[in-house]
Amino acid sequence: MTDYKLGNLDALEEIFQRYKKPILNYAFRILNNRADAEDAVGETFYILTNKKDSYTPKKGAKFSTWLYTIAHNVCINIIRKKKRIVFIWSKQDKNDKEYKQWDIPDFKNLPDENAEKSDNALFVKRAINKLPLNLREALILREYQQLSYQEISSVLSCTISKVKVLIFRGRERLRKDLLPLIEEAR
Numbered sequence: 715m716t717d718y719k720l721g722n723l724d725a726l727e728e729i730f731q732r733y734k735k736p737i738l739n740y741a742f743r744i745l746n747n748r749a750d751a752e753d754a755v756g757e758t759f760y761i762l763t764n765k766k767d768s769y770t771p772k773k774g775a776k777f778s779t780w781l782y783t784i785a786h787n788v789c790i791n792i793i794r795k796k797k798r799i800v801f802i803w804s805k806q807d808k809n810d811k812e813y814k815q816w817d818i819p820d821f822k823n824l825p826d827e828n829a830e831k832s833d834n835a836l837f838v839k840r841a842i843n844k845l846p847l848n849l850r851e852a853l854i855l856r857e858y859q860q861l862s863y864q865e866i867s868s869v870l871s872c873t874i875s876k877v878k879v880l881i882f883r884g885r886e887r888l889r890k891d892l893l894p895l896i897e898e899a900r
Contacts, residue, residue: 715777719766730759733778736859737785743854744789746843754792758785779865782855786869793847834895841891849884856881 717725734755741754761784769780842850848870855861855869866877 715766715769716771719769726763729762733781734759737781740782740785740854740859741789743842743858744847744851745792750792750796754785754788757788761788776865779861779868782859782861782865782869783871786851837895838888838892841888844891845884845887849880849887852877852880853884853888 715725715729718729737758738751738755741758742748742751745751745754758781762781765784769777771777842853845853851870852866855866856863861869863874863877863881866881867874870877870880872880
């Protein structure tokens with residue numbers, strides 16, 4: 715990042731190549747939609763280029779923590795915007811008295827398509843998606859992105875003890891939701 719700040723565009727290309735897939739996976743796990751996740755990646759790197767001068771390497775802090783913090787904020791903004799989206803309602807035919815919501819499935823390939831082929835992986839994914847956003851984010855950053863508690867604390871703007879509580883509660887909820895799967899495996 716320091717090289718990029720000094721004007722080396724090859725450094726930006728290296729950053730993008732190194733982090734685009736992890737950021738995409740992170741955003742997808744938070745947003746549950748590939749198109750939104752791709753938008754989040756683009757927005758994250760757009761912000762990176764605009765805020766390059768505000769990045770200052772700190773002792774003990776990683777560049778990835780700064781980048782995940784940007785991605786986290788972008789995902790939160792996308793979630794907030796989605797809550798304002800109006801759903802399309804329609805009558806099936808002219809004689810219907812009630813309107814019905816159109817559900818338009820997303821048939822695009824997903825980043826972890828291979829994992830979804832497994833019923834167990836799909837069951838786990840659904841259980842993770844049912845978690846409240848704060849628990850889901852903490853678990854995803856820890857388990858899928860392998861960030862340290864300190865890094866997660868920076869990304870989520872909370873204390874390390876709060877991160878530990880979030881991860882513990884998330885794991886406990888998952889354990890409860892996945893109990894049938896665990897018992898079946900035994």
